Amino acid sequence: MLEVLRDVLVTPTEMTAIDNAAAASGIDSFALMRSAGTAVSAAALRLFPEALRFVVLCGPGNNGGDGYVAASALADGGAAVAVFALGNPEALKGDAARAKSACPLTVQPLEAYEPKLGDVVIDALFGAGLTRDLPAEAQRTIARASEGHVPVIAVDLPSGVDGRTGEIRGASFAAVHTVTFMARKPGHLLMPGRVRCGTLEVFDIGIPARLVSERAGDLRLNTPAAWGSHASALDPATHKYRRGHLGVFSGGPRSTGAARLSATAGLAAGAGLVTLASPTEALAANASHLTAVMLREIHGTEDLAAWLKDKRVNAFVLGPGFGVGKKARDFALMLCDRALVLDADGMTSFEKDRTELFERAASSGGRLVMTPHEGEFARLFPEIAAEAALSKIEKAQAAARLSHAVVVYKGPDTVVAAPSGHAVVNDNAPPSLATAGSGDVLAGIMGAHLAQGMPAFEAAAAAVWRHGEAGRRAGRGMTAETLVECIPPLP
Ligand SMILES: NC(=O)C1=CN([C@@H]2O[C@H](COP(=O)(O)OP(=O)(O)OC[C@H]3O[C@@H](n4cnc5c(N)ncnc54)[C@H](OP(=O)(O)O)[C@@H]3O)[C@@H](O)[C@H]2O)[C@H](O)CC1
């Protein structure tokens, strides 16, 4: 993979534009297909040197073309190869037709494929061109291969995985390895497509990086490259007041733990000072559990207004364990012109009337980050959630545009989107992160970044990445407490 394209995500539509631009610039498109198919055959031999037979399943487009090239290369190398085609191979066009006619092997109809022990399937049925549910014939073949436990190497994408959305169109192969070309597609990262890809190899077939970068949108993988320049400005040796002061709001006496998790995570993630703002009746419960985190009585809006006169308290987390209702709404609206992570109950409190919140976010000049998981997203953005055709990325982008906030759409494939459309997809979170209190820790890390002066998008993306790394370090038996202890330094 080209280093400059390491974090770039390209949608199938953008990839088509890139292919067209490559052809227009005089690059031989058949040479690209040859390069793609040869890379697949190399991966097959590398991963399955003991295969008794390579079974190449070829579709009606250029993905199928890559398959014919791979089949020819494997046969040239002396491997046993069988080719099965979906549809009429004589109807292939362009480069795919050329690849088929250069392939010396007999082509059988797809339905004739019967899995055998020792088979390795090379899935070249559909790639970036998949636009609708797989034909029934392809679905039946997938079922047979899966019943036969045949390992599958996918060309570009496992057939059935939608490259734009990661959704499964009717059925899909579950590959052990996927070879894609030039750059990752959203479908490689978004669930459930991600888990159908197996290991992912991004192979450079020779399209100049400039042609790719110029046509790729504002979508990236979430790595330190997306926000590192903002993080490196934070010197850990800086005086505590310069590392910001984070305020975290506690719920009532029976639900104080979530806010304390956010607060301790905020401290661990580098906020200079953290104060837990507690209602009167929860002061005792909070006081008995806090050491480095400070405690302040904030019962109603008057207390909050008085506290907000201290401009050094420059970022807030509102929501974890806070309770849904008017108090959350009033507090959030007062905090909108500062830097605010609105999480959990904080967001749900605006379910019935979000207009004022979104207007404030647009006009106040503050930094608002909202962190919905799927259920909260559907409550706050029902009309966007109901748009079945949109990908998770497109939903997060639409929500960020509508709310004028940075939206962190959480899940195993968390998407962070800014109102500008800029978005990153995260891929470093282990499944064990789906544990009680994990979201509270994430909100605290975000709050710490905001307190340290990071812009909202970068603060959120960096927090999601650090949270994922903390999850990896904490390992399988983690609790939210051990997760806090494992938050890594900012790179
Ligand atoms: N630069 C590169 O990355 C290169 C990629 N290559 C490979 O090319 C494919 C993309 O090829 P494309 O021909 O655009 O698309 P597919 O092969 O995935 O699909 C073929 C056509 O099938 C039709 N289609 C779509 N969905 C279905 C369906 N469910 N059932 C039946 N038919 C379907 C569709 O045509 P329609 O007109 O019928 O809509 C597709 O166009 C990419 O994945 C790479 O593997 C090049 O080899 C090298 C350069």
Ligand SMILES: [K+]
């Ligand atoms: K495929």
